[in-house]
Amino acid sequence: MTATESQTEVQPAEPPVDAPASLIPAALPLQPEDPPRVGEFWLRGRLGANAAGYLYTASDERGRNAVVAMMTEGSADDAAARDRFVFAVDSLPEDVVLAHNDEDDDDLALWAALGPIREDDGSSAASDERLLAERRGEDVLSAVLMDRIPQPGRRRGPEFRHYWENRRRPGLFRIWPLPWPTALRPASWAAIWYALATMLLLMALSLLLAWFLFKDSPPLDPPPVIPTPTNTVTTTITPTTPPPGTENPTPDPTGSVPITPVPTGPPSATNPGDKF
Secondary structure, three states: OOOOOOOOOOOOOOOOOOOOHHOOOOOOOOOOOOOEEEEOOOEEEEEEOOOOEEEEEEEEOOOEEEEEEEEHHHOOHHHHHHHHHHHHOOOOOOOEEEOOOOOOOOOOOOOOEEEEEEOOOOOHHHHHHHHHHHHHHHHHHHHHHHHOOOOOOOOOOOOOOOOOOOOEOOOOOOOOOOOOOOOOOHHHHHHHHHHHHHHHHHHHHHHHHHHHHHHHOOOOOOOOOOOOOOOOOOEOOOOOOOOOOOOOOOOOOOOOOOOOOOOOOOOOOHHHHHHH
16 A cells, blocks of 8 residues: 555544534544543544544543544654654644644654534534544644655656554653543442452451461560579580580480589598598
8 A cells, every 4th residue: 555545544434514513423432552641631532543643532621622633653753754743733723733742752752632622512613623623633644644745747666655654553652640530420439439448458357367377476585584493503505415435414304404512511531541
């Protein structure tokens, strides 16, 4: 498929200009790779896509509706494609471009919010504003893809194709602070309170199990010293290998050996013959 033959992947049917708003097809749901928010605009659904970028329906916290044109991953990496996107956005009237990111963000995909679009009240004016914003977004992406440039003369030679046309994922985006819905429905609040109650219940159950596991464990401090009877001293003997030729008395089962005190009275008379 050449650049001049490439069409948008998802194109809503083109109703007549005077058709009521109810005949305008709704946007397709967002895919997991789509950003939930760019700048101050929350994306609601896909309106169209081609190799150059995507069209989203979006709205901000102030209630402004817009159509967001955002480059793909492949086109955002091409410096010439980024310049064509910026030139196409700058060529639009100033009151049409509601917001856009900085062109110096080389690591992010360029995007622009086009509008304004009034609330869908069923009138033809609301549908006309939305269709006009969609056409302007398509013109911006077509300028990047260069598929509406008239071909001078007869086409000869190999077909022209952008090297980045196969990289059609949405371009890189940055969200900080993290997105958080400004208005929660009752079901969302119920889910939050249910998750909080479950977390508190698990914490209480963990503390109860820890108390049952460690309530009967022995104390870590050493036991107090028990006083021994009079004229005895309790000592702790570390088992060692006795030297050869020495007696190995059987130690007390408790690990202590009583020591008999030495009498301190006068020496008794001995027979000198006992020495021999």
